Amino acid sequence: MDLAIWAGGRLHTLDEPVLTAVDHGLTVGDGVFETCGVHRGTAFALTRHLERLQRSADGLGLPPLPLDEVREGVRAVLAAAGDRAGRLRITVTGGPGPMGSQRLAPAEQRPTVVVVAAPGGASDVARAVRVPWVRNERSPIAGLKTTSYAENVVALARAREAGADEALLADTRGRLSEGTGSNVFVEVGGELLTPSLETGCLAGITRDLLLLWGREAGLPVREAAPDELPWGVLDEVVAGRAHLVLTGSVRNVTPVVRLDEVDVAAGPLAAEARRVFLARMADDLDP
Structure with a gap:
């Protein structure tokens, strides 16, 4: 698959692991995401998408999102993907957590940020x-x-x-x-x-x-x-x-x-x- 993947401050290959087995986004779906179209190498309406990402996180009760880290990931995958990128996905989870639905204490939470650029285009109908x-x-x-x-x-x-x-x-x-x-x-x-x-x-x-x-x-x-x-x-x-x-x-x-x-x-x-x-x-x- 023709993907550019960023997590933990760097780009990853498709077969590299980026999540722990106890990430709360994986075990209980405790996370938020946004998908943007990519036009001329730019994530369309990125500011609006990041504002909604934060609203979703607030509604879910997640801590404030590391938006500077998110933007770093966006820049990295778009640069790596170049003209191949047609869509961008930003995912932020609650990070490592207990096996059940409860979360760690706020001071212990470490959110996981994953950004992926992939091919994609819109259909006319x-x-x-x-x-x-x-x-x-x-x-x-x-x-x-x-x-x-x-x-x-x-x-x-x-x-x-x-x-x-x-x-x-x-x-x-x-x-x-x-x-x-x-x-x-x-x-x-x-x-x-x-x-x-x-x-x-x-x-x-x-x-x-x-x-x-x-x-x-x-x-x-x-x-x-x-x-x-x-x-x-x-x-x-x-x-x-x-x-x-x-x-x-x-x-x-x-x-x-x-x-x-x-x-x-x-x-x-x-x-x-x-x-x-x-x-x-x-x-x-x-x-």
Whole structure:
């Protein structure tokens, strides 16, 4: 695999160990991460990603992150990967800890930082399926980007089995929430709406930028009211009366052209939102 890996203050080869067997990120998923797209050798929106990384760490109860160390790792892997880099992953865990869920005392905690650059690129379109599991908007980690990702792994595997590249989830109240690794926008009633954060969805970087840049470009794009996008709105997409867009840090803004094994059309607002986003991204790599 064509990866550049940094941990413990230096670059590593793929077969070198970088974690202890009792790292809390490995044993109990006690960690946070961010994934950035890489454009012209630069991690896109890195400042926003690092701010969200710290918010996730705060929400998880981790100590303040060593952001200078993180930035050092980012510089190292991007320099090592060069033009091969298309995506960047930053992971910070609670570091070595007990075998159980309890943590060491704050003074004893030593966070683990791992930064990886890898090839990757965005597709022009997406294919999605609905899955029967839900996003728990009342979970203590709702809206945090943590390494406790098994639910997403299972849901995405179901999507792959159906020939799709994303799985869509409702929340526990039957409202559209998000994908396993993407935010959702629905083009309906002449507007482009994204689910409320009250549904437990992540406050995605691309989601936030599309809301900002879309409004500045005069697009009718906004966050929906908490109950404005029920799960059943996806039936409208299948019927052709609404359209769907996925957003994410690597996929950017991507119209959905197949939902639940039914071909669907990309909407005009979706196409314009994608054009606006890519143009603004080209002008500012750290907005």
